[in-house]
Amino acid sequence: xxxxxxxxVEKPRNHWWDVWAxxxxxxxxxxxxxxxxxxxxxxxxGPVIWDVxxxxxxxxxxxxxxxxxxxLDSNAKVNWANPMGTDNLGRDIMANIMxxxxxxxxxxxxxxxxAVFIGTLIGVLAGYFKRLDGLLMRFTDLVLALxxxxxxxxxxxxxxxxxxxxxxxxxxxxxxxxxxxxxxxWMQTARIVRGDxxxxxxxxxxLAARSIGTPARRMITRHLLxxxxxxxxVSATLGLATAxxxxxxxxxxxxxxxxxxxxWGKILFxxxxxxxxxxxxxxxxxxxxxxxxxxxxxxGDGLRDALDPRIRGH
Amino acid sequence: xLIYTIRRLLLSIPTLLFIxxxxxxxxxxxxxxxxxxxPLTIPPEVKEKMRLALGLGEPWYVRFPLWLxxxxxxxxxxWIDGAFGTNFADGAQRIISFQSRSPVFDTIAQRMPQxxxxxxxxxxxxxxxxxxxxxxxxxxxxxxxxxxxxxVSMIGFSVPPFFSGVLLIVIFSxxxxxxxxxxxxxxxxxxxxSFVFQLRQMVMPVMxxxxxxxxxxxxxxxxxxxxxxxxxxxxxxxxxxxxxxxxVLKHVLRNSMIPVVTVIALGIPSIFGGAIITEQIxxxxxxxxxxxxxLQGNDIPMVMTITFLLAVLIVMMNLIADILYGILDPRIRYD
Numbered sequence: 001x002x003x004x005x006x007x008x009v010e011k012p013r014n015h016w017w018d019v020w021a022x023x024x025x026x027x028x029x030x031x032x033x034x035x036x037x038x039x040x041x042x043x044x045x046g047p048v049i050w051d052v053x054x055x056x057x058x059x060x061x062x063x064x065x066x067x068x069x070x071x072l073d074s075n076a077k078v079n080w081a082n083p084m085g086t087d088n089l090g091r092d093i094m095a096n097i098m099x100x101x102x103x104x105x106x107x108x109x110x111x112x113x114x115a116v117f118i119g120t121l122i123g124v125l126a127g128y129f130k131r132l133d134g135l136l137m138r139f140t141d142l143v144l145a146l147x148x149x150x151x152x153x154x155x156x157x158x159x160x161x162x163x164x165x166x167x168x169x170x171x172x173x174x175x176x177x178x179x180x181x182x183x184x185x186w187m188q189t190a191r192i193v194r195g196d197x198x199x200x201x202x203x204x205x206x207l208a209a210r211s212i213g214t215p216a217r218r219m220i221t222r223h224l225l226x227x228x229x230x231x232x233x234v235s236a237t238l239g240l241a242t243a244x245x246x247x248x249x250x251x252x253x254x255x256x257x258x259x260x261x262x263x264w265g266k267i268l269f270x271x272x273x274x275x276x277x278x279x280x281x282x283x284x285x286x287x288x289x290x291x292x293x294x295x296x297x298x299x300g301d302g303l304r305d306a307l308d309p310r311i312r313g314h
Numbered sequence: 315x316l317i318y319t320i321r322r323l324l325l326s327i328p329t330l331l332f333i334x335x336x337x338x339x340x341x342x343x344x345x346x347x348x349x350x351x352x353p354l355t356i357p358p359e360v361k362e363k364m365r366l367a368l369g370l371g372e373p374w375y376v377r378f379p380l381w382l383x384x385x386x387x388x389x390x391x392x393w394i395d396g397a398f399g400t401n402f403a404d405g406a407q408r409i410i411s412f413q414s415r416s417p418v419f420d421t422i423a424q425r426m427p428q429x430x431x432x433x434x435x436x437x438x439x440x441x442x443x444x445x446x447x448x449x450x451x452x453x454x455x456x457x458x459x460x461x462x463x464x465x466v467s468m469i470g471f472s473v474p475p476f477f478s479g480v481l482l483i484v485i486f487s488x489x490x491x492x493x494x495x496x497x498x499x500x501x502x503x504x505x506x507x508s509f510v511f512q513l514r515q516m517v518m519p520v521m522x523x524x525x526x527x528x529x530x531x532x533x534x535x536x537x538x539x540x541x542x543x544x545x546x547x548x549x550x551x552x553x554x555x556x557x558x559x560x561x562v563l564k565h566v567l568r569n570s571m572i573p574v575v576t577v578i579a580l581g582i583p584s585i586f587g588g589a590i591i592t593e594q595i596x597x598x599x600x601x602x603x604x605x606x607x608x609l610q611g612n613d614i615p616m617v618m619t620i621t622f623l624l625a626v627l628i629v630m631m632n633l634i635a636d637i638l639y640g641i642l643d644p645r646i647r648y649d
Binding site (some may be wrong): 028037061084141142145146147148150151154155157241250252268269272275276279283286289290291293294297301 | 337474480483533583609632
């Protein structure tokens with residue numbers, strides 16, 4: 001694996017080309033990637049096409065059922081202007097799911113990137129510098145022994161007001177949730193990266209690089225990081241899945257974003273009280289969360305196989 | 315082994331102290347005010363006295379050791395007094411909840427049975443379902459059953475409990491009207507009918523939590539069985555003419571259970587975390603719900619104690635997993 005950005009794709013035996021070829025043989029992973037692309041387009045490009053304000057109240061047009069209900073029950077209140085129906089304040093559910101998905105996915109990606117960054121940093125430092133190893137790994141063990149969900153709840157509740165005052169209601173909560181999830185989910189990445197870096201350090205190419213006087217900084221960025229990219233990518237997919245679930249769980253417990261700011265978990269939480277009469281309001285956001293996480297998990301599964309040189313090529 | 319256990323036990327003391335300190339400082343640094351709910355008409359000097367009465371007047375380096383003393387010395391004393399009728403505690407100050415003004419541990423003791431019933435049952439059920447699935451999946455690798463098992467466990471990983479729980483309620487309570495959607499904790503089992511009612515109301519919360527356990531444990535069981543099925547001793551056993559069931563269920567299963575047992579032990583704390591959400595869905599008034607209420611009411615002693623108890627559980631289960639691993643696998647030597 002050399003510099004991936006410069007190497008032209010047309011070159012016959014490119015590493016990433018092999019990975020992609022192996023990845024494509026995993027049907028679940030390809031389907032997962034397809035769904036992730038679809039849902040990303042749905043929440044980003046969707047609002048451009050479906051040009052309805054998710055927060056717009058229309059009390060005369062409340063409690064509209066989704067359009068497919070007309071097939072089951074001819075008296076159901078449906079209309080084509082709201083294909084997925086409206087909620088108890090007349091807000092369009094499809095527009096809300098798009099807006100909510102944008103926030104959920106944004107939180108998931110940002111928190112995952114933060115967690116992977118912290119995890120890689122700590123893992124590389126602990127694996128490369130012997131002096132830091134004991135200290136950093138004891139610290140990782142301590143964080144792993146913390147009850148994370150309760151602590152996350154405590155953080156949400158206690159720090160929301162000052163952050164809202166400083167960064168505004170939406171940005172403040174966004175920063176809080178992303179930081180909270182990020183600093184509570186980096187430990188697995190750190191452990192994996194540390195193990196791999198320690199194994200790589202004993203290899204000859206590292207010895208060769210050291211013998212020509214490569215400084216530690218260049219050693220890490222040029223020789224070690226590219227070689228631990230595979231486990232980092234796999235744990236990144238796992239991190240994305242957990243981050244999306246954690247954000248939804250926080251919203252579901254009523255400790256996430258403010259109430260007029262939809263996320264998938266929030267829409268689900270708001271609909272639970274009326275799920276007897278309107279089960280679809282619970283099912284759509286729940287399906288969106290579950291399918292996205294399922295897709296990401298399958299992508300992770302496919303990536304793990306594709307990046308493993310022992311499996312690739314068979 | 316004994317020396318290792320003692321060393322680990324001693325090592326867990328600073329770990330727990332550190333965790334207690336982290337939780338305490340997080341609550342301390344947080345700007346939330348336990349007096350925020352009080353009416354604004356209370357004059358400031360009265361408010362100050364109330365603050366002192368809650369024990370908030372002292373700085374943190376006085377209150378943190380005090381909390382430690384109450385948690386580790388006073389509360390066990392009260393517990394012993396209650397159990398044996400002695401008088402060790404001698405009226406010492408207990409950890410008092412800000413909200414209910416009653417000792418935190420009394421409330422926890424009231425809430426514990428509900429959580430233990432639901433969580434414990436779900437874990438047992440989950441493991442009991444997961445083990446056969448894992449064994450068959452590995453024995454018939456890449457069969458239809460294995461593919462289905464993989465898919466089900468993928469779903470278990472992906473569907474969050476707040477959706478699977480709600481979905482179950484929609485299907486079984488709303489549409490089919492088979493099961494009650496709310497868990498009635500005041501229900502007492504006296505005869506057959508009430509026992510059946512108890513079972514019916516436990517089915518859904520238990521299944522929601524069990525799905526997650528099953529997903530995780532069956533994956534580990536399958537991987538561990540696959541590791542062992544390829545070993546030489548399996549071939550030897552077969553070559554000796556042993557029946558297939560003896561080979562798989564005695565030789566392979568016993569060896570495969572070693573890592574799985576530790577995984578089962580390590581999973582116990584996380585299922586309590588999952589119980590926080592499940593209790594919220596099915597309205598079980600257990601520990602998780604207590605934690606949420608305490609959080610919303612800025613009830614610092616309650617939050618601190620419950621969170622710390624969970625941390626103790628995690629540390630203890632890590633320890634038990636390591637020791638079990640050493641006992642079950644004679645190749646592992648810690649000393």
